[in-house]
Amino acid sequence: MTGESEIVSLVNISAEKWPPRQRTYFGSLDVRSPEPGEPYAVTMIRGCSGVMDLGDKRTMEYRITAREINSDSGEGSFHGVFVAAGAAPTKTELADARRRLEEFQRRLVAAADLEWERTKNPMFITDLERRAARQLGLEKPWLYDAKPLAECPVCAEKIKHGVAVCRSCGAILDREKAAQYGLVPAEKTVKNRQDAGKQQPEAGK
Numbered sequence: 782m783t784g785e786s787e788i789v790s791l792v793n794i795s796a797e798k799w800p801p802r803q804r805t806y807f808g809s810l811d812v813r814s815p816e817p818g819e820p821y822a823v824t825m826i827r828g829c830s831g832v833m834d835l836g837d838k839r840t841m842e843y844r845i846t847a848r849e850i851n852s853d854s855g856e857g858s859f860h861g862v863f864v865a866a867g868a869a870p871t872k873t874e875l876a877d878a879r880r881r882l883e884e885f886q887r888r889l890v891a892a893a894d895l896e897w898e899r900t901k902n903p904m905f906i907t908d909l910e911r912r913a914a915r916q917l918g919l920e921k922p923w924l925y926d927a928k929p930l931a932e933c934p935v936c937a938e939k940i941k942h943g944v945a946v947c948r949s950c951g952a953i954l955d956r957e958k959a960a961q962y963g964l965v966p967a968e969k970t971v972k973n974r975q976d977a978g979k980q981q982p983e984a985g986k
């Protein structure tokens with residue numbers, strides 16, 4: 782049994798763009814997000830042997846894959862993507878997905894509320910929690926505060942958004958900005974460089 786022509790419908794009811802880390806479960810596959818006004822988006826995925834090869838039960842593979850997608854935020858998490866039994870989702874499937882998504886979002890908001898009560902520090906509120914509150918249309922004191930920390934792509938240290946140089950490892954994260962403050966030689970201002978280059982040979986004569 783090859784099952785190579787088997788097509789499975791992955792249904793997304795969330796308008797969110799998926800964080801890249803969730804996409805890694807799929808390799809290069811992008812899960813479509815609904816356009817404004819669309820209740821859901823379907824991504825057709827082909828049944829091929831690959832990452833989730835668990836034997837000869839193909840449908841099982843995809844159910845596991847879908848569970849993997851939703852497992853990022855811990856037990857019972859649901860990001861609005863599920864595998865439809867047929868080519869298109871049924872009303873029941875959609876209603877069930879909406880209920881699960883809302884439950885998950887409410888749990889996220891509750892967790893953020895607790896965190897806020899404990900620390901009053903917006904840095905501890907995750908992007909996921911903020912999005913959940915926005916989607917539920919809730920007003921929260923932790924919602925509009927400072928951005929959470931970013932991660933240095935070199936040393937993975939938590940850093941502020943928009944910094945030019947990583948405080949921890951010294952990696953240059955924004956060359957233009959770093960150059961502006963004289964932390965690195967300007968690279969983008971090619972004209973200045975050429976001018977400087979012209980002067981040098983003359984000076985050397």
Ligand SMILES: [Zn+2]
Nearest residue numbers: 933936947950
């Ligand atoms: Zn760093």
